[in-house]
Amino acid sequence: MKLVFLIGSQREGSLNKLLAKEIEKEFADYDIVEYYPNDFKMFNQDLEKPEEDWIKKIREDIREAEGVIIASPEYNYSVPGTVKNMIDWLSRPNDDEKYLIGGKNFAVAGVTQGLDGTRLAQKELIAVLHQLRANIDPMNTISILFADEEGKFLADNKERIKDFAEKFKKFIEK
Numbered sequence: 001m002k003l004v005f006l007i008g009s010q011r012e013g014s015l016n017k018l019l020a021k022e023i024e025k026e027f028a029d030y031d032i033v034e035y036y037p038n039d040f041k042m043f044n045q046d047l048e049k050p051e052e053d054w055i056k057k058i059r060e061d062i063r064e065a066e067g068v069i070i071a072s073p074e075y076n077y078s079v080p081g082t083v084k085n086m087i088d089w090l091s092r093p094n095d096d097e098k099y100l101i102g103g104k105n106f107a108v109a110g111v112t113q114g115l116d117g118t119r120l121a122q123k124e125l126i127a128v129l130h131q132l133r134a135n136i137d138p139m140n141t142i143s144i145l146f147a148d149e150e151g152k153f154l155a156d157n158k159e160r161i162k163d164f165a166e167k168f169k170k171f172i173e174k
């Protein structure tokens with residue numbers, strides 16, 4: 001089974017990358033593929049057709065995957081442009097006019113050093129994915145606040161991370 005992670009932060013020491021790596025441990029028997037903002041060009045309809053090899057590869061991985069987990073920070077109480085750019089590319093039809101997101105299983109996760117976690121960004125992201133007809137359980141998200149740079153927040157949230165992963169496994173196995 002295959003799982004794709006879209007990690008929405010470009011920062012080397014990204015807390016969301018740490019969170020994604022921790023979630024991935026709960027999917028040890030899955031083939032894991034990760035994509036980052038730098039794997040995507042800025043969306044531009046002039047670049048859309050014909051499909052370039054890089055987007056064909058990403059779409060193929062997602063098409064083959066049982067699910068997609070987006071690990072996203074929250075910037076200024078919203079979805080970062082990097083994550084929106086990923087979704088914009090994935091929401092468009094390929095050269096064969098086939099859409100990708102509709103019917104695909106998604107989950108969202110996020111971590112921040114701030115007070116509100118990533119709940120507002122997740123709410124917006126869930127709304128966008130819902131409009132694109134993704135299969136998403138809005139009750140199974142993980143938003144971690146007051147995270148520390150050293151990753152100690154992971155130990156404090158082990159059970160929450162495990163619960164999130166277990167619920168997503170059940171969701172995609174339906």
